[in-house]
Amino acid sequence: MQQIADRYPQSRSALLPMLHLVQSVQGKVTPEGIELCSELLDISAAEVSGVATFYTMYKRRPVGDYHVGVCTNTLCAVMGGDLIFDRLKDHLDVGNDETTADGKITLEHVECNAACDYAPVMMVNWEFMDNQTPESAVEAVDKLRNGDDVHSTRGPRICTWREAERVLAGFPDDLADEGPAAGPASLAGLEIARENDWAAPGAGARPTERPEQATASTAEGAVEQADTRRAEAETKGDVDK
Ligand code: FES
Numbered sequence: 001m002q003q004i005a006d007r008y009p010q011s012r013s014a015l016l017p018m019l020h021l022v023q024s025v026q027g028k029v030t031p032e033g034i035e036l037c038s039e040l041l042d043i044s045a046a047e048v049s050g051v052a053t054f055y056t057m058y059k060r061r062p063v064g065d066y067h068v069g070v071c072t073n074t075l076c077a078v079m080g081g082d083l084i085f086d087r088l089k090d091h092l093d094v095g096n097d098e099t100t101a102d103g104k105i106t107l108e109h110v111e112c113n114a115a116c117d118y119a120p121v122m123m124v125n126w127e128f129m130d131n132q133t134p135e136s137a138v139e140a141v142d143k144l145r146n147g148d149d150v151h152s153t154r155g156p157r158i159c160t161w162r163e164a165e166r167v168l169a170g171f172p173d174d175l176a177d178e179g180p181a182a183g184p185a186s187l188a189g190l191e192i193a194r195e196n197d198w199a200a201p202g203a204g205a206r207p208t209e210r211p212e213q214a215t216a217s218t219a220e221g222a223v224e225q226a227d228t229r230r231a232e233a234e235t236k237g238d239v240d241k
Helices: 011-026 031-041 045-054 074-092 134-146 161-168 184-195 219-236
Strands: 066-071 105-110 122-124 127-129
Touching: 011 031, 011 045, 011 161, 031 045, 066 074, 066 134, 066 161, 074 105, 074 134, 105 134, 122 134, 127 134
Parallel strands: 066 105
Antiparallel strands: 066 122, 122 127
């Protein structure tokens, strides 16, 4: 915990990752964890508690080995998110924000994860499972309960919720670059811009230029080229490790 606090010029900025670390060890935000954060950051327990109860990623009840969040926000809902959530509720015999009797799966409906281009989306421990159906969702949770490997549709093998919480606390598991992070649907706009020779005002490079052909004349342009190059590499699944 102290290691996290030491990363920030103002130690109270460490509260969010510290709460994730509490969850990775204790499976939820405990009174003991709140006291420790308060002590280390020299803020009141009420302030820590206020943050922990404000953000939905912090849990006051124990989470199962896998947190399954089904997006039921507008686009995902109309594309099948509501059906997926209802099917999982029946299949797992739990309600919203409840955990299966074997302690394996916690089901929760979640808000938009900015992955609408792959709706309907399900998140398992905050890894994307894109273009889901009720059947694929049931298959994924059954595999997780059986201890079989499940891979995010554009990320790594799904780890446990506690392991994911440790990563969110700032202790990488070196899996961040495993699998493509930006799929074709996310890059469709970029491709259309290239075909039509469109560019954003003030952009450092024309969209029809390959990043290696363009010469950035500004710092912003250089950043844009780097972002484009990385997105393309990730789409091909060959991002540098
Ligand atoms: S509405 Fe589901 S990811 Fe945006």
